[in-house]
Amino acid sequence: MATEVLMPALSPTMEEGTLAKWLVKEGDTVASGDILAEIETDKATMEFEAVDEGIVGKILVAAGSEGVAVNTPIAIMVEEGEDVDAAVSAASESSEPPAPAEAEAAPSAPAAPKAPVESHTLEPDYPEGTEMKSQTVREALRDAMAEEMERDGSVFLMGEEVAEYQGAYKISQGLLDKFGAKRVIDTPITEHGFAGIAVGAAFGGLRPIVEFMTFNFAMQAIDQIINSAAKTLYMSGGQMGCPIVFRGPNGAAARVAAQHSQDYAAWYAQIPGLKVVQPYSASDAKGLLKSAIRDPNPVIFLENEILYGRSFEVPALDDYTVPFGKARIWREGEDVTIVSFGIGMQYALEAAEKLAEDGISAEVIDLRTLRPLDYDTLIASVKKTNRCVTVEEGFPVASIGNHLSAYIMENAFDYLDAPVINCTGKDVPMPYAANLEKLALVTTDEVIAAVKAVTYR
Amino acid sequence: MAARRTTKKPNVSKEEMLGYYRDMLMIRRFEEKAGQLYGMGLIGGFCHLYIGQEAVVVGLEAAAEEGDKRVTSYRDHGHMLACGMDPKGVMAELTGREGGYSKGKGGSMHMFSKEKHFYGGHGIVGAQVPIGAGLAFADRYNENGRVTFTYFGDGAANQGQVYETFNMAALWQLPVVFVIENNQYAMGTAQQRSTSSQEIYKRGAAFGIPGEEVDGMDVLKVKEAGEKAVAHCRGGKGPYILEVKTYRYRGHSMSDPAKYRTREEVQKMREERDPIEAIRQLLLTGEHATEDELKAVDKETKDVVNAAAEFSKESPEPGVDELWTDIYADVAPQNA
Numbered sequence: 001m002a003t004e005v006l007m008p009a010l011s012p013t014m015e016e017g018t019l020a021k022w023l024v025k026e027g028d029t030v031a032s033g034d035i036l037a038e039i040e041t042d043k044a045t046m047e048f049e050a051v052d053e054g055i056v057g058k059i060l061v062a063a064g065s066e067g068v069a070v071n072t073p074i075a076i077m078v079e080e081g082e083d084v085d086a087a088v089s090a091a092s093e094s095s096e097p098p099a100p101a102e103a104e105a106a107p108s109a110p111a112a113p114k115a116p117v118e119s120h121t122l123e124p125d126y127p128e129g130t131e132m133k134s135q136t137v138r139e140a141l142r143d144a145m146a147e148e149m150e151r152d153g154s155v156f157l158m159g160e161e162v163a164e165y166q167g168a169y170k171i172s173q174g175l176l177d178k179f180g181a182k183r184v185i186d187t188p189i190t191e192h193g194f195a196g197i198a199v200g201a202a203f204g205g206l207r208p209i210v211e212f213m214t215f216n217f218a219m220q221a222i223d224q225i226i227n228s229a230a231k232t233l234y235m236s237g238g239q240m241g242c243p244i245v246f247r248g249p250n251g252a253a254a255r256v257a258a259q260h261s262q263d264y265a266a267w268y269a270q271i272p273g274l275k276v277v278q279p280y281s282a283s284d285a286k287g288l289l290k291s292a293i294r295d296p297n298p299v300i301f302l303e304n305e306i307l308y309g310r311s312f313e314v315p316a317l318d319d320y321t322v323p324f325g326k327a328r329i330w331r332e333g334e335d336v337t338i339v340s341f342g343i344g345m346q347y348a349l350e351a352a353e354k355l356a357e358d359g360i361s362a363e364v365i366d367l368r369t370l371r372p373l374d375y376d377t378l379i380a381s382v383k384k385t386n387r388c389v390t391v392e393e394g395f396p397v398a399s400i401g402n403h404l405s406a407y408i409m410e411n412a413f414d415y416l417d418a419p420v421i422n423c424t425g426k427d428v429p430m431p432y433a434a435n436l437e438k439l440a441l442v443t444t445d446e447v448i449a450a451v452k453a454v455t456y457r
Numbered sequence: 458m459a460a461r462r463t464t465k466k467p468n469v470s471k472e473e474m475l476g477y478y479r480d481m482l483m484i485r486r487f488e489e490k491a492g493q494l495y496g497m498g499l500i501g502g503f504c505h506l507y508i509g510q511e512a513v514v515v516g517l518e519a520a521a522e523e524g525d526k527r528v529t530s531y532r533d534h535g536h537m538l539a540c541g542m543d544p545k546g547v548m549a550e551l552t553g554r555e556g557g558y559s560k561g562k563g564g565s566m567h568m569f570s571k572e573k574h575f576y577g578g579h580g581i582v583g584a585q586v587p588i589g590a591g592l593a594f595a596d597r598y599n600e601n602g603r604v605t606f607t608y609f610g611d612g613a614a615n616q617g618q619v620y621e622t623f624n625m626a627a628l629w630q631l632p633v634v635f636v637i638e639n640n641q642y643a644m645g646t647a648q649q650r651s652t653s654s655q656e657i658y659k660r661g662a663a664f665g666i667p668g669e670e671v672d673g674m675d676v677l678k679v680k681e682a683g684e685k686a687v688a689h690c691r692g693g694k695g696p697y698i699l700e701v702k703t704y705r706y707r708g709h710s711m712s713d714p715a716k717y718r719t720r721e722e723v724q725k726m727r728e729e730r731d732p733i734e735a736i737r738q739l740l741l742t743g744e745h746a747t748e749d750e751l752k753a754v755d756k757e758t759k760d761v762v763n764a765a766a767e768f769s770k771e772s773p774e775p776g777v778d779e780l781w782t783d784i785y786a787d788v789a790p791q792n793a
Contacts, residue, residue: 156598182598188628193587193621200591203576204526206598227581228588235567237560238783240576272784296786324788 002057002087004073010039010046012254013305017041018066019074028056029080036075037063042138042309043170052077057084125287125322126315133316138308140282141171141247144289145209147319149179152207155293158185158198159211159248168213169249169308195221195246199228202244202298209293212248215264215302221246229298230273245292247301250278251343251393252430252441254306261430263394265342268300269370269403275324276371278302280345282312284368287322295324304343325372329381333363336451337381339404340391341367344442347423348391351447360455370400378404379412386417387454391447396424418454423447469677471745474736477519477676478746479754481511481733484535486762487544488707491534491551494766495711500551503580504565507535509706512732513638514539516679517606517699520687524601528576528589529608531566532638532705536608540573544761548769556772560779583609583616586635590626590696593633604690608636612643614657620664623696627664630695634686635661637700638673644709645717658700668698674730677739704730 007017018040024030030050037048057078061068068074078087124130135143149155156179161168163176163186176184187194191212198208212218218225229242251263268276275297279285285303292299314320330345331352340348345366352362363381367373382388388408390401401422408420426440451457488506495504507514510532518539521527529536537547542558550557550568558568566580576592579585589607596603613619614637626633637657641648648655658668667689671682679701686697704726708715715723740746 188621188624190621190624192618193625196584196587196618197591197594197622197625200528200576200588200593201595201598202591203588204592204595206595223581223584224587228579228584232567232569232577233786234783235559235563236569236577236783237558237562238786239559239571240569241786243786275785295788297788 002076002078002082002090003052003054005036005050005075005077007061007068007070007072007074008039008048009070010041010048011043012256013309014041014070015309016067016069019061019063019068020045022059022063024056026056026059030054030056030077042136050077054079055082057082057087125283125326126317126320131316132313134311135282135286135314136309136311137279137282137285137303138169138171140286140312140314141289141303142173142175144286145172145293146175146178148290148293149175149183152293154205155207155209156183156185157209157211158187158194160187160189160213162186162211167211169305171303171308172211191217191220192224195224196228198244199224199242202229202242203232203240207243207293209245209247212246214260214305215248215250216260216262218246218248218264225268225298225300226271226274230271233297234273241296242298243296245289245295245299245301247289247292248303249305249308250302251304252306252425252437255432255434255437256430257432258429263302263342263392263425264300265302265370265392265394266399266403268302269373269400271371273298274371275299275369276302277324277369278342279368280307280342280366282310283314283320284322284328284366286314287320288324288368290319290321291324294321302342307343322368324369325374326368327374327377328366328368329363329377330366331362331364333361333385335361335385335455336387336389337363337365337378337385338389338391338447338451339365339367339378339381341370341400342393344391344393347442347444347447350444351391351451354444354448355451358457360451360457362451375407375411379408382408382412383415386415387451388416388420389423389447389450389454390420391423391442393425393442396422396427399424418456421450421454423450469680471740473519474740474745475750475754477515477680478733478736478740478751479758480515480518480539481676481736482754482758483544483761484508484511484515484538485733486758487538487548487765488534490762490766491548492707492711494548494552494769499770500565501553502564503531504551504711505532505709506705506707506711507532509726509731510638510640510673510703511535512676512679513636513673513701513703514608516676517634517636517683519676519680520683521604521606522687524574524603525687526574526576526589526592526596526603526605527608528585528592528605529578530582530585530610530613531578531580532610533566533568533578537568537570537573537575537578540570540575542568542570542573542575544765545768548765549772552769552772553774554769554772555775555779556768560783561775562779562783583613583618585609586613586616586619587622589635590622590631590633593626593631593690593696594629597629597631602691603632604687605633606636607633608638610643611637611639611641611648611652611657612646614639614660615643615651620660623661623664623666626696627661627666630693632690632693633696634683634690635666635696635698637698638703639700640703640705642705642709642717645713645715647717656700658698661696661698666696666698668700671699671701673701673703674732674735676732676736
């Protein structure tokens with residue numbers, strides 16, 4: 001009986017990969033546990049083992065193929081004595097239509113290689129005519145760190161697995177080779193301790209970049225972030241600043257459950273003394289991280305694992321920075337303002353696209369930084385559209401959206417034609433089950449429904 | 458007169474001993490004055506006095522060199538005075554005035570001086586320990602040969618981040634002296650009720666950090682131990698732990714009636730082990746100083762403290778604009 005070997009998912013967020021190398025050839029007999037192939041994900045090259053014993057009947061995807069979607073058949077295994085050709089044709093017939101799991105995953109996880117997201121920035125942060133290149137958020141973050149480390153010898157990176165492992169999410173890939181072990185430092189798994197050491201190093205005149213493997217782990221360190229890093233400048237009457245960047249993935253990845261899925265935007269945005277950045281695009285990730293590293297204040301830089309592998313257009317400039325406190329208008333519109341940040345922008349932009357088909361013109365604002373926050377752009381937009389929907393992945397109570405609603409009410413009450421609606425994650429710990437997880441997160445459909453509610457459509 | 462142990466002839470000059478006497482007396486008089494001002498309502502909030510522990514910081518400062526750093530907890534007035542910060546600025550911070558080191562915005566627990574390499578003044582028990590190691594990290598990074606004194610109490614010694622820090626300080630060979638000021642009470646909890654092993658200095662052994670116990674009521678012994686520790690750190694051998702046995706005469710803070718120990722216990726310490734009285738006797742019996750010379754020091758000290766108290770009352774409260782300053786440092790202009 002022939003069986004298909006499918007392209008494996010080798011990380012929670014992997015949607016596709018490169019079949020780097022076959023380690024077996026057609027006709028080879030393999031045992032369970034033998035290595036069949038090397039698969040390159042966006043984070044690492046992994047060996048892929050045979051589950052069952054059998055004979056490699058046919059290799060369907062050649063070595064070197066890029067963008068192979070998860071669950072694509074890559075080879076067919078046959079049993080001893082089986083007619084290979086017959087088995088192969090039988091197997092490939094039975095494999096159509098695609099497995100239900102694959103079909104279900106498709107809407108939220110497009111499998112084909114993605115085209116870079118077009119930037120619709122109305123006021124770009126770079127001169128007109130600047131040459132652009134396509135880059136993933138991951139590459140943009142790495143380049144930002146590398147450029148700033150090149151520029152300033154007091155900048156160093158520390159965190160779990162940032163050096164020899166090349167980064168748990170491969171953000172620091174290559175940095176150890178480039179800058180050496182003095183400046184790219186693997187820490188023990190001890191967030192509270194190394195966050196405190198980094199704060200001390202900042203007091204001592206260095207400019208640390210602290211990578212948290214995820215911001216969920218930074219709760220161990222939050223006393224040092226808030227009590228030591230954020231408050232010392234004030235408590236010292238301006239004498240003792242803390243130039244430091246705390247960065248890492250934040251919010252939900254995929255199927256990693258309650259303890260690894262929280263969005264901390266609202267937590268940190270509440271603290272005077274911190275700056276809080278949550279980029280969406282690769283160009284903003286790069287420009288804002290460079291600004292964060294140069295900033296003389298503690299900066300919380302909230303990334304997103306799902307966005308790491310996504311490509312965007314990035315200006316091909318030697319030194320591209322994006323200032324804090326300046327929102328980016330991705331799409332101009334007349335009927336409603338959709339305001340978001342980070343991965344929330346994905347839902348906001350998708351919703352705007354679909355709403356346009358229904359004749360609703362949405363203005364989409366990416367706040368980019370939550371502290372400082374560009375209230376002017378927000379209020380100007382609300383005064384124009386008279387309606388507002390906020391979008392974020394975090395919990396609903398005391399959310400960024402709640403704050404924006406209050407601010408709009410206080411500053412543009414007379415311009416509002418409908419109450420502001422906050423689209424957020426649900427008020428539940430993140431569930432593991434795929435269907436429940438989907439329900440717990442904010443969705444494009446919810447944003448569309450909110451827009452229709454505020455526009456009375 | 459209480460019995461004194463005979464001290465072997467100290468390897469310090471008359472000037473040095475007189476300096477330690479002066480510095481310890483300054484801390485004591487300053488703290489007594491702070492206690493008075495607190496009673497008068499001029500100092501508010503939490504105020505933790507250092508009376509009784511003076512030999513610890515004075516002895517260790519005697520082992521420090523210019524450029525070495527120090528960081529401590531909220532019982533910090535003594536450390537600031539010992540490293541040369543201006544008593545006026547410290548007292549005016551206690552009264553919450555414009556002339557204070559933090560312009561009145563930090564208070565007793567939060568003062569800093571870049572000039573004197575004093576990095577606070579930290580209010581969260583144990584939080585200064587990784588910060589101290591981080592200062593040492595910066596020194597090692599800059600290869601400048603400096604050492605950081607990181608002070609914490611026997612109470613803080615039970616915080617997890619202390620051991621996270623020990624691990625990394627040993628792993629990275631950071632030039633940091635961990636000074637455990639063991640005054641035997643973590644607020645109201647006696648050491649034997651809070652701490653599984655009584656020899657805290659041995660806790661570094663698990664990380665390969667050498668440690669020793671020091672008589673914290675004897676400034677010369679503290680200095681000697683400090684010099685050994687500093688030499689170890691400066692020699693690139695990594696961190697060192699000193700558990701300095703000391704005693705605070707006052708409560709944990711001004712509002713602590715200290716009912717967890719007997720009056721007799723405190724009295725016995727004051728009479729038999731007072732560090733200032735000890736050095737005073739040493740100066741007199743060794744004929745390094747006359748009563749008159751010491752009286753002159755007493756008066757001089759009192760004058761400085763009184764002037765600081767005067768300044769702290771006269772200095773105005775911070776301007777209301779100060780509410781909104783020093784939240785963020787200015788960003789340097791960015792390239793286009």
